[in-house]
Amino acid sequence: MDQAVSESIVIVEPSSGWRSLGLASLWEYHELLYFLLWRDVKGRYRQMAFGPLWIVAQPLVNMLTFSLVFGRLAGLPSDGVPYPVFTLVALLPWQFFANATRNAANSLLNEQHVISKVYYPRLLIPISTVLSALVDFMVSFILIVIMLVFYRVVPPVTIVVLPLYLLLAAAAALGVGLLLASLAVKFRDVPLGLNLALTVWQYVTPVAYSATLVPEQWRTIYRLNPMAVVVEGFRSALLRRQFGPVDSITLASVAIVVVILVAGAYYFRATERTIVDVL
Numbered sequence: 001m002d003q004a005v006s007e008s009i010v011i012v013e014p015s016s017g018w019r020s021l022g023l024a025s026l027w028e029y030h031e032l033l034y035f036l037l038w039r040d041v042k043g044r045y046r047q048m049a050f051g052p053l054w055i056v057a058q059p060l061v062n063m064l065t066f067s068l069v070f071g072r073l074a075g076l077p078s079d080g081v082p083y084p085v086f087t088l089v090a091l092l093p094w095q096f097f098a099n100a101t102r103n104a105a106n107s108l109l110n111e112q113h114v115i116s117k118v119y120y121p122r123l124l125i126p127i128s129t130v131l132s133a134l135v136d137f138m139v140s141f142i143l144i145v146i147m148l149v150f151y152r153v154v155p156p157v158t159i160v161v162l163p164l165y166l167l168l169a170a171a172a173a174l175g176v177g178l179l180l181a182s183l184a185v186k187f188r189d190v191p192l193g194l195n196l197a198l199t200v201w202q203y204v205t206p207v208a209y210s211a212t213l214v215p216e217q218w219r220t221i222y223r224l225n226p227m228a229v230v231v232e233g234f235r236s237a238l239l240r241r242q243f244g245p246v247d248s249i250t251l252a253s254v255a256i257v258v259v260i261l262v263a264g265a266y267y268f269r270a271t272e273r274t275i276v277d278v279l
Contacts, residue, residue, distance in 0.1 A: 036128035063088045070208045090207040090231040097169045100133035104177020165233035172226045172257045178264030182271040223249045
């Protein structure tokens with residue numbers, strides 16, 4: 001009897017320093033990840049009059065605004081593509097990245113009432129918010145399909161690489177979100193600073209304009225911005241007849257994302273043991 005009882009005991013210990021990420025435990029709780037994802041997607045628009053229509057409303061309004069201000073009034077070039085399509089193809093991956101980063105950074109604060117009562121791998125929380133933003137992206141992608149059909153733009157064969165750029169945006173969002181989620185628990189003004197940073201980040205990313213407008217002497221530094229690679233990658237995959245440049249600068253940008261993701265995950269795990277106490 002005593003042996004049966006002892007075998008059913010599970011000991012939960014706080015993490016100590018820079019330990020392993022515990023990826024095996026994430027798989028053990030994969031059903032909980034599905035629940036968190038479904039709850040977030042379902043509950044976000046439950047009491048809204050227009051519900052999921054808000055998913056497409058934001059990029060649609062931004063596309064119309066950018067088309068009027070930058071396309072018509074400022075007359076910015078769009079690489080021979082109708083400007084609404086040109087900017088929408090960039091807006092959707094940017095919106096996905098911004099929403100995923102913002103949600104991941106705020107995830108621990110939003111779930112503090114659960115974290116303090118129930119144990120489960122905390123990494124599931126920011127991961128579920130990034131996946132939730134990915135679901136929104138999939139829904140809003142129908143706007144691109146409609147615009148391509150309306151303007152009679154046939155996507156080239158390069159569309160097959162589109163998931164790779166989407167994966168890069170997701171990795172960047174999760175890495176930054178993990179770093180900021182731990183900091184947001186201690187410093188509640190982190191979300192405010194993130195909103196300002198994302199605003200600046202959007203304007204140094206070729207969302208409303210073509211990367212060809214960037215002066216030649218600045219393009220190397222400019223392309224180290226992972227979201228510049230993602231946005232230009234989306235345009236190459238959906239609108240152009242050739243693949244975007246994959247050179248040492250592009251690979252360096254990908255490496256930056258990998259470093260941010262790994263550093264964010266390990267920092268999150270290293271500070272996980274103090275999260276409950278601070279909350």
